[in-house]
Amino acid sequence: MSTTTATPQARMMRARKFSHAWLLITVLVIVALSAVRVITGVHEIDSTGTLRAAAIATCPILMAALGGLWSERAGVVNIGLEGQMILGTWGAAYFTYYYDPWIGVLGAALMGALGGLLHAVATVTFGVDHIVSGVAINIIGLGAAEFLAEAYFKNLEGGGVKQLTGLASPTEMTIPGVSDAAADIATQHWFVVSDLAAVVAALTSRLSLLTVLVPVLVVASAWILWRTAFGLRLRSCGENPAAAESLGVHVYRHKYIAVIVSGAMAGIGGGYLALVASSGFTTGQTGGRGFIGLAAMIFGNWRPGGIVGGSLMFGYTDSLTLRSTDAVHALLLLVGIGLAVYALWRLRQGRVASAGVLGAISVGFFAWFLLTDSVPREFTGMTPYVATLLVLAFAAQRLRMPAADGLRYRRGESI
Amino acid sequence: MADTATTHAVVLRDIGKRFPGVVANHDVDITIRTGTVHALIGENGAGKSTLMKILYGVQRPDEGAIILGGQEVQLHSPTDAIAHGIGMVFQHFMLADNLTVLENVVLGAEKLHGIGDAARKTVAELSDRYGFGLDPDQLVEELGVGDRQRIEILKVLYRGAKTIILDEPTAVLVPQEVDALFENLRVLKEEDHTILFISHKLDEVLAIADDITVMRRGTTVGQARPGSVTKHELAEMMVGSELPTPAKEGSTVTDEVQLELANVSVVDPRGRSLLTDISITIHRGEVLGIAGVEGNGQAELVETIMGIRKATYGQVRLGDVDITSWETRGRREAGIGYIPEDRHRHGLLLDSPLWENRILGHQTRRPVAKGMWIDRSGAREDTDRIIEQYDVRTPSTDTLCRALSGGNQQKLVVGREMSGAPALLIASHPTRGVDVGAQAAIWEHIKRARKDGLAVLLVSADLDELIGLSDRIEVLHRGRLVAEFDPRDVTPQDLGAAMTGAHEDAS
Ligand SMILES: Nc1ncnc2c1ncn2[C@@H]1O[C@H](COP(=O)(O)OP(=O)(O)OP(=O)(O)O)[C@@H](O)[C@H]1O
Ligand SMILES: [Mg+2]
Numbered sequence: 001m002s003t004t005t006a007t008p009q010a011r012m013m014r015a016r017k018f019s020h021a022w023l024l025i026t027v028l029v030i031v032a033l034s035a036v037r038v039i040t041g042v043h044e045i046d047s048t049g050t051l052r053a054a055a056i057a058t059c060p061i062l063m064a065a066l067g068g069l070w071s072e073r074a075g076v077v078n079i080g081l082e083g084q085m086i087l088g089t090w091g092a093a094y095f096t097y098y099y100d101p102w103i104g105v106l107g108a109a110l111m112g113a114l115g116g117l118l119h120a121v122a123t124v125t126f127g128v129d130h131i132v133s134g135v136a137i138n139i140i141g142l143g144a145a146e147f148l149a150e151a152y153f154k155n156l157e158g159g160g161v162k163q164l165t166g167l168a169s170p171t172e173m174t175i176p177g178v179s180d181a182a183a184d185i186a187t188q189h190w191f192v193v194s195d196l197a198a199v200v201a202a203l204t205s206r207l208s209l210l211t212v213l214v215p216v217l218v219v220a221s222a223w224i225l226w227r228t229a230f231g232l233r234l235r236s237c238g239e240n241p242a243a244a245e246s247l248g249v250h251v252y253r254h255k256y257i258a259v260i261v262s263g264a265m266a267g268i269g270g271g272y273l274a275l276v277a278s279s280g281f282t283t284g285q286t287g288g289r290g291f292i293g294l295a296a297m298i299f300g301n302w303r304p305g306g307i308v309g310g311s312l313m314f315g316y317t318d319s320l321t322l323r324s325t326d327a328v329h330a331l332l333l334l335v336g337i338g339l340a341v342y343a344l345w346r347l348r349q350g351r352v353a354s355a356g357v358l359g360a361i362s363v364g365f366f367a368w369f370l371l372t373d374s375v376p377r378e379f380t381g382m383t384p385y386v387a388t389l390l391v392l393a394f395a396a397q398r399l400r401m402p403a404a405d406g407l408r409y410r411r412g413e414s415i
Numbered sequence: 416m417a418d419t420a421t422t423h424a425v426v427l428r429d430i431g432k433r434f435p436g437v438v439a440n441h442d443v444d445i446t447i448r449t450g451t452v453h454a455l456i457g458e459n460g461a462g463k464s465t466l467m468k469i470l471y472g473v474q475r476p477d478e479g480a481i482i483l484g485g486q487e488v489q490l491h492s493p494t495d496a497i498a499h500g501i502g503m504v505f506q507h508f509m510l511a512d513n514l515t516v517l518e519n520v521v522l523g524a525e526k527l528h529g530i531g532d533a534a535r536k537t538v539a540e541l542s543d544r545y546g547f548g549l550d551p552d553q554l555v556e557e558l559g560v561g562d563r564q565r566i567e568i569l570k571v572l573y574r575g576a577k578t579i580i581l582d583e584p585t586a587v588l589v590p591q592e593v594d595a596l597f598e599n600l601r602v603l604k605e606e607d608h609t610i611l612f613i614s615h616k617l618d619e620v621l622a623i624a625d626d627i628t629v630m631r632r633g634t635t636v637g638q639a640r641p642g643s644v645t646k647h648e649l650a651e652m653m654v655g656s657e658l659p660t661p662a663k664e665g666s667t668v669t670d671e672v673q674l675e676l677a678n679v680s681v682v683d684p685r686g687r688s689l690l691t692d693i694s695i696t697i698h699r700g701e702v703l704g705i706a707g708v709e710g711n712g713q714a715e716l717v718e719t720i721m722g723i724r725k726a727t728y729g730q731v732r733l734g735d736v737d738i739t740s741w742e743t744r745g746r747r748e749a750g751i752g753y754i755p756e757d758r759h760r761h762g763l764l765l766d767s768p769l770w771e772n773r774i775l776g777h778q779t780r781r782p783v784a785k786g787m788w789i790d791r792s793g794a795r796e797d798t799d800r801i802i803e804q805y806d807v808r809t810p811s812t813d814t815l816c817r818a819l820s821g822g823n824q825q826k827l828v829v830g831r832e833m834s835g836a837p838a839l840l841i842a843s844h845p846t847r848g849v850d851v852g853a854q855a856a857i858w859e860h861i862k863r864a865r866k867d868g869l870a871v872l873l874v875s876a877d878l879d880e881l882i883g884l885s886d887r888i889e890v891l892h893r894g895r896l897v898a899e900f901d902p903r904d905v906t907p908q909d910l911g912a913a914m915t916g917a918h919e920d921a922s
Contacts, residue, residue: 228530229530232518232530235514239513239514240510240512244511244522246471246473246509247497247523248492403512403513412473412474
């Protein structure tokens with residue numbers, strides 16, 4: 001009857017094509033990285049150490065992004081992720097000090113969830129503008145953590161008014177033979193093989209179990225949100241709450257749950273910073289990662305796979321800045337290649353104008369790479385944001401946020 | 416009392432509901448027998464939808480009692496109503512665009528078949544049984560009003576509610592689809608379901624209803640049985656006075672071309688052909704009717720003319736100007752009026768007052784703008800003119816659009832699009848949801864403008880409207896024009912056959 005009847009098979013084909021695309025992108029990234037490494041001779045860009053650092057930098061960002069996903073899928077913009085993360089860092093420190101690191105992780109989740117609850121009360125029950133409430137939560141989170149640190153950590157061993165060091169970390173694991181062998185191959189600097197070995201080595205030596213928990217939470221969240229009835233109801237609240245209500249969905253309840261879970265996820269991200277990324281709590285240790293997580297979520301188009309990609313990109317560049325200025329310079333070439341590939345892809349789609357602009361920018365990066373020997377450190381920090389801006393500018397038509405995201409919803413008013 | 420009550424699925428007693436400035440319902444008394452189809456009719460703003468929302472727990476009555484199966488109940492939310500076995504199709508779509516058909520249907524009823532393959536199969540089966548042709552995995556966003564309406568109906572059928580409220584479910588369905596729906600309502604009735612049916616199409620009401628209740632100005636004013644009442648009598652009960660009989664008039668078609676589409680084709684980004692080789696001309700003073708089952712390219716045709724979509728091939732000419740590459744605003748300024756198929760999605764800002772809605776689409780023109788400034792008093796005055804001429808029932812021009820009844824919102828849109836003497840009117844279901852009286856009035860407005868040279872492209876599911884208003888009818892099927900008819904000697908049966916492609920198969 002309609003002109004558009006795709007068969008289930010066609011749908012499945014499309015889904016399979018989609019996962020093929022991800023595979024292809026991953027392979028392309030590895031090959032490009034390897035090529036850049038061989039061409040420039042800067043092996044630091046994907047050494048075992050760099051990749052380990054990148055994984056550790058990625059996790060907190062990913063947790064914040066995951067928190068953003070939960071809340072925005074239910075239609076609540078949670079710009080308070082940063083504040084909830086900060087609460088998480090304190091919670092992790094406090095509970096780890098008195099109990100053990102895993103209770104500490106729970107404590108981080110709990111503190112973050114409290115921040116989420118506050119946001120839910122403000123936005124869902126009282127209909128406060130989501131941004132206003134989020135900003136307030138960031139301010140409250142920072143203030144509360146400073147106050148609590150001073151009140152509880154000052155007189156502890158390793159503690160001070162702004163910190164608590166010497167905390168125990170969650171268990172780390174090393175897979176004996178594999179780890180060493182892979183590290184060995186990685187230092188051979190073979191094309192592609194060594195790069196893959198570096199990935200394996202990074203994942204098999206001194207891997208914190210909390211790092212393992214993060215992807216588990218991502219997969220679990222994706223499964224809950226897209227494969228369960230509860231997830232469908234939650235997402236429907238972000239798309240059209242009036243329709244959901246008319247079908248008997250408790251919109252307020254689902255929004256509450258979503259925002260509280262969101263806070264808990266961000267809190268765990270904060271806990272990760274205090275327990276794994278560093279060995280203790282300091283005030284201000286989140287350094288805006290909550291906001292970066294939000295950007296990663298937008299970059300990832302409000303989808304789990306996308307936010308993993310976005311977080312990896314942010315985490316990688318973040319770790320690289322701290323390690324080597326040479327690597328940062330080599331990165332220019334990588335960005336240039338990336339943009340060139342993207343430009344070609346746009347060209348194939350017949351979008352000549354945007355392909356042209358992208359191509360020009362890519363040429364700019366190549367020129368920059370060839371004409372200079374080093375990059376001011378501040379610039380690398382900018383790379384992910386520039387990349388996000390580019391993606392937003394060129395792919396904005398395809399980004400799709402939940403239709404009722406950020407809108408005030410009052411029961412019964414809009415039916 | 417007790418035993419009669421048990422055979423009454425729903426009794427509404429002395430229901431009253433007030434909104435700021437309006438009494439939507441007062442002293443409403445209705446008794447609905449179990450296992451019947453009960454039709455509720457009445458002019459726009461009579462309070463039908465409000466009453467049904469009260470029964471569905473969306474709105475709380477200010478006074479009165481709701482008695483379900485002999486038991487007085489308090490309904491605080493749809494959840495309560497659903498627990499009592501009530502399901503409702505709302506007058507305006509309640510769908511999440513970014514979810515699939517399947518997700519929209521199973522939402523809230525996941526307990527029945529889950530949300531996976533079992534549910535997909537059930538939805539596909541239901542869709543086939545009703546001839547809806549819906550793909551469970553398609554995003555609702557990609558669908559037009561016809562498919563959306565079908566999903567809404569599927570939603571209640573899927574739930575298997577005992578008492579089903581249908582608030583104007585047939586407004587955009589073609590007769591064959593209405594017949595299929597009625598077939599199934601009869602089956603449901605046999606199985607002891609109770610159906611409450613609202614429609615402005617009196618033929619439908621007479622065809623399906625066992626009892627009819629008429630509402631006017633917020634209260635029930637009469638009861639009728641289909642066997643003992645005519646369409647005309649019903650209409651008079653509704654409006655409270657005699658209906659004007661439409662005057663027959665001669666053709667006003669000139670030979671001056673107003674709109675010309677030359678070999679227009681539209682291909683979507685995935686390479687599917689939405690419109691193929693469409694060539695039409697509409698002259699000044701002519702109404703061209705487009706017949707077809709929703710989803711066969713009507714929306715694409717209209718959007719191509721409005722510039723919302725760009726033609727992949729071919730040319731669009733307004734008068735003797737090529738407007739193929741023009742933006743929508745330019746086209747509107749050049750004198751194209753546009754009544755969209757879905758007033759909520761494309762026609763109105765529901766949370767803005769009427770006068771602001773009057774400005775939409777005219778924001779660069781008098782009387783609602785002066786140079787680069789919005790002319791508020793001009794907009795208000797002109798809104799008053801529309802309210803008066805099109806009989807929009809509203810407390811004031813400052814009322815939010817959301818507070819208007821569906822039919823009155825439609826009248827406002829029609830009034831706005833007829834403002835400023837357009838040269839060409841693109842009208843998709845222009846009388847969707849308006850009562851018989853207002854429908855006649857809108858037709859009268861269009862005819863008068865036609866006499867002054869207005870060219871009209873009319874897309875409608877209402878064959879009487881198509882035949883009554885058009886000078887020529889083209890049939891659209893799978894994105895192609897497959898047949899042309901002269902309305903003076905076409906029967907709804909012929910049209911119906913051509914619309915489903917029987918015509919094509921025969922040739
Ligand atoms: N949310 C609201 N706020 C204020 N007034 C409202 C609201 N909903 C309905 N009304 C008013 O109540 C009256 C009855 O509206 P209702 O929608 O029930 O009419 P209806 O009989 O369904 O008309 P139609 O045939 O046009 O759909 C109208 O005057 C309308 O303006
Ligand atoms: Mg109504």
